[in-house]
Amino acid sequence: MEFIKSGTNFDFVGRMKIALACSLAVIVIGMASIVWHGGLNYGIDFAGGTLVQIKFQKEPSADAIRNAFTSIGLENSIIQSFGTSEVVIRTAESSSDQRGLSGKIEDALTAVYGKDSFEIRRVEVVGPKVGSDLTRKAILAIVFSWIGMLIYIAWRFEFRYAVGGILALVHDVIITVGVFSLLNKEFDLTIVAALLTIIGYSINDTIVVYDRIRENVRKNVKQSLADTINASINQTLSRTILTSFTVFLVVVVLFFFGGAVIHDFAFALLVGVVVGTYSSIFIASPIVLAFEKIKPSRLKRSK
């Protein structure tokens, strides 16, 4: 069976400008959304605060819960439904008091719903200090992983390849973050984990294409780099699409069957796999070409 017949010859390099324009547009929209929303919708991991997940025997309305919370001054907290007959309550408060917010919530709900009609299944309290620590660590982890990739690819290939690869990764991360902002989805620790996974995964496709470019450059020294790149992308196209497809498949499974706790994580991966595959084809390799125009490689100059 074959999805993509051999001998395809799409002109990827020729469409580079259109692709770059599209990417830029998406990036700008994402950035604008972040500015519009006044920053990302940080979860308690980064912003600090309290999250309580409660499962009810029968589905309660958010208003009823809100009413129950008036007595403990939590009526302005964020109440979201979470899976079936579950709600997640989020407040900015991170009380260090030993009984804590979950105890108060338990009391307030018991008063309204009775003792055994609900179950507190998850409590997360993150103080502001931890939040700012985690933010710093998250940014460092992402930046350092970019640098790590840059060094590895520069070592295994050439510096201009590394630049293309990293720009594609930065592109993937920014777009994924932008999508999260557009949908106003909560941005927490697991999303950063997803971003790092995307960084590790997206570069795979890129490397496969680069590998082929390198092979073809050696084989046909006379061919122009643009043609070589185009041929290489076409030759590896089937494989790029296929492996992205298998990963996409399992991520879709995670998204639908993995449960509410990792729902957003799976969503981030979903976006990342699609964007990552696109960037390997349309962004990473053309950048190598652009670099070549500015500064020809040794191979060409020595000729």
Add this chain to the structure above:
Amino acid sequence: MLKGIKVRAAIAIVVSLAGLFFLTPSLTADLPDVWKKYLPADKIHLGLDLQGGTHLVLEVDTDKAAESTLERMSNEIKETLMTNKVRFLYLEGTKKARTISFELPDSASKTAFEKVLKDNYPDLEIVSSETRGGKEVVALKIKTKRAEELKKMVVEQSLETIRNRVDQFGISEPEIIPQGEDRIVVQLPGIKDTTRAKNLIGKTALLEFKLVDEEHSIENALKGIVPEGSSIVYESRLDRQTGRRTSTPLLLKNKTLLTGGYLESAQVKIGDRFAEPYVAIKFNPQGAKEFDRITGENVKKRLAIVLDGTVHSAPVIQERISGGDAQITGQFTMDEAKDLAIVLRAGALPAPVTILEERTVGPSLGQDSIDKGLWSTIIGGLLVMLFMMVYYRLSGIVANAALVINIIIILGTLAAFKATLTLPGIAGIVLTIGMAVDANVLIFERIREELRTGKTPRAAIETGYSKAFLTILDSNVTTLIAALFLFGFGTGPVKGFAVTLSIGIIVSMFTAVFVTRIIFDYFIWDRKIKSVSV
């Protein structure tokens, strides 16, 4: 050629069986006893998000510890100066800069002061010394290196104390580890009453015995005329009829006569009169001697038992108490009394701790997550396998076999290395399923390409593997680099993801490349096959 295949096959089988060996105990509990004897006892360790439990991050207030050390030192210096007959005036130091200051009337006193300092307090150094209106003012602080050591010691002691408390509380497999400079991570699997655990861990539990100041009236003190050397402390009382807590102010002398540091044991006992629990404490020999002296000197006076700044009771000393036994009453519930006994036995924390982060997952949510994770793995695995079979036919089946072995080895490795499996960790395994076939897709696509150029099946397989290998290596190394940063950055559950992803990638190099190659080689080694089912 055949010999090579046999050796490689043997390696593959041994590794796979090793994986299965470590994995088996996690799969089922009812194994025949004969098996149990030889199989490892460890199951895959589940993270708190899967088995339920509480994860706490505590911060030790080392500043507070430094403050009280300085305060204690300044008291000691005052006494030493007095015994050495050095004239001085103690000036309040600045708490922020952590200094203490003394004013000395003349240079002779200053020389004497410096000598006292040099002989007795090597940990202190002079920060500034100036002449103010003919008088010498000297500011002191703890040497930076020593302060660092103290800080470290305080954190270590806190860790040890918390470990003692948790051990006595009876939680199976708790984990208490330091994090960074002044933080402690406490993991309590399967804990039900989080509030009680937090109370137990977070309590400073500083037990002090102080005399009630009976020469001055509490009324005046409350009006703002607090006599020198005394201060107001509140006594907390539970009214048994109404169930309400009341707090009554008491005027206590500042001097601490005895602390919980001199305790030998603390036990819960039940009182005769109201059948209410109290905590019986026993001092060690040194403490007993002190207690004997204190009670002997202060008969008919009230001695307050203060725990973390709250008076628990302030009974009148009826007679000298020898033997070192005392009791702390204060209308406790049974659990409160039990926990108090635990914290007293384990000792006071050298500095207050605050809870910076708390993550609690109930057991039912954990089980839900396990179920969902399992289903995701099964469905994801089946879909990928189905796809590989349809797309690559027989070769796809070979890749699928490798995939199954891959999962067995991943889980076996987790069990063998006592790594923790978390929900994101399961996601990592699911993701590995999708990525592991990546290597096979690369190889198979390459084989197809080579076949198209008219190569024989054997040559195509040969080239397919050799050309794809470096690519596979490169792409896997980059994923590993990302996983490495993920591991460094993440907290518990995310770390679990990094772990399974890393193991999965490394194992996939073995199964998807090494193992599948053996199968291919076996089928082509002696035959003149005309086609490859790829």
